Amino acid sequence: MFIKDIELTNFRNYDILKTDFNQNVNLILGNNAQGKTNLLEGIYLTSIGRSFRTNKDSDLVNFQKEMARIKVNAEKAYFDTSVEITIKKDSKKSIKKDGTTIKKTSELLENILIVIFSPEDLKIVKDEPEKRRKFIDRELCQIQPLYYDSLSNYKKTLAQRNTYLKEEAIDNSILDLWDVQLAQYGARIITIRDQFVRKISGYSGKIHSSITNEKESLFLEYNPNIDLKDDIEEQEGYFYDEIKKSFKNDLRQRTTTKGPHKDDISFYVNGINMRSFGSQGQQRTCALALKLAELNLIKEETEEDAILLLDDVMSELDIERQKYLIKTLKENQLFITTTDIDKNLMTSFPDAKLIYIHNGKITEN
Incomplete structure (x- = not known):
């Protein structure tokens, strides 16, 4: 196109x-x-x-x-x-x-x-997790409307829950309404993100290997804040349980501490974590491979x-x-x-x- x-x-x-x-x-x-x-x-x-x-x-x-x-x-x-x-x-x-x-x-x-590649994207490997979450969200929102709706609803629910946690008196029955919604939308987000990272890791690994003349092997690992489960129903139930367990901590910090808004991705080249130990050249090669992998994934998903x-x-x-x-x-x-x-x-x-x-x-x- x-x-x-x-x-x-x-x-x-x-x-x-x-x-x-x-x-x-x-x-x-x-x-x-x-x-x-x-x-x-x-x-x-x-x-x-x-x-x-x-x-x-x-x-x-x-x-x-x-x-x-x-x-x-x-x-x-x-x-x-x-x-x-x-x-x-x-x-x-x-x-x-x-x-x-x-x-x-x-x-x-x-x-x-559309895929955008800017100097900021070259820092995606070493910068804060928010940059990597934005990368996932930006790509998935283009090709999966279900993900866009789930993410939009999750963010709205999260904002409402966080606002309520700052109130003087907390009614658990009211809080539970948001907990149920967070679990529902969050489970979808986690499941789709896991599938996405697996696919993009395969594409970017091949590209990275080609850029480095087969000398280096790139692997992406999804680091969800809520442990992955086998199916969406189990994921939703587990998510809900984790939110309940974190209630006292959430109340103390006045914010929601569990969920995909805390997710991250790790980049490994030849088994070495690039965020902690990669050179600037290696980090930039990872970013380039990632962007080119986006193009390949879009081609696969949409033709x-x-x-x-x-x-x-x-x-x-x-x-x-x-x-x-x-x-x-x-x-x-x-x-x-x-x-x-x-x-x-x-x-x-x-x-x-x-x-x-x-x-x-x-x-x-």
């Missing part, structure tokens, strides 16, 4: 932008703080209805305006599709898919499939080639990793932001469309 064109109105630092794209490679050039990443953000927004940079939709609206609009047209294997998102500072955003307003964001999923957004990441990779990345991305539409016209990029992508951005405006050559 590929995105054919985009329209931005009052989005970030763009007043009005309209442009079409190359179905293979698009190089987005310009100095820092001109709007290159904002353009990628607008593209990404149409995949899951959320930004990869902020949780506040109001941040996306030009600070001098009250409303922003993003619209893309895309071509898929068997049909075309369009997504239009309108964001108002004082109300909920509205989303149209193929001209029809949708009621839930989950109806947008599995439509425009579509996902779009890859490379946000100022090429300069962070050494020449060998750059070459591997370029060599393997023959079927995917690419959007690459960079501050300079890199000779290696120009040689590798002679037919790329060049989009120059300055202060929220573009010129094309």
Whole structure:
């Protein structure tokens, strides 16, 4: 699949932008703080209805305006599709898919499939667990609407339970209502995450081995905060029991201490934990393998080639990793932001469309 064109109105630092794209490679050039990443953000927004940079939709609206609009047209294997998102500072955003307003964001999923790779992702191995949970959630929300609904409901329930735990007097019967819901949604999340990590570990292991000329073997391990069980019913019951056991600790800390909001992933290369003992080069190779594995998994799950957004990441990779990345991305539409016209990029992508951005405006050559 590929995105054919985009329209931005009052989005970030763009007043009005309209442009079409190359179905293979698009190089987005310009100095820092001109709007290159904002353009990628607008593209990404149409995949899951959320930004990869902020949780506040109001941040996306030009600070001098009250409303922003993003619209893309895309071509898929068997049909075309369009997504239009309108964001108002004082109300909920509205989303149209193929001209029809949708009621839930989950109806947008599995439509425009996008993987984002930024310098922040290069730190996914060594940074805090929250970054790794976001990686799992971002990918699974695209390809599994059931996961998106379960995660959304889990977060709402968790926030309500945590607020109630701060009350002076706790009614156990009221708390139990949230405990039941947390167990229900949390069990689904844990089960789906386990399946996902197993699959992504297989793909990333093969890619990592290829990048390192068979010298290193990568394995991903899911570290759930609640022990894994054999089936969803058993998982739900066990989760509920664990929440009850942690009640005194939760009450003392005034927050929920058990659940998938505490999960993590471990990266092992040749049996060595990369977070604690991996070099920066090894950690970056793990991150690259992980991102390329995302593309493979999406292809397996949807039979579509996902779009890859490379946000100022090429300069962070050494020449060998750059070459591997370029060599393997023959079927995917690419959007690459960079501050300079890199000779290696120009040689590798002679037919790329060049989009120059300055202060929220573009010129094309």
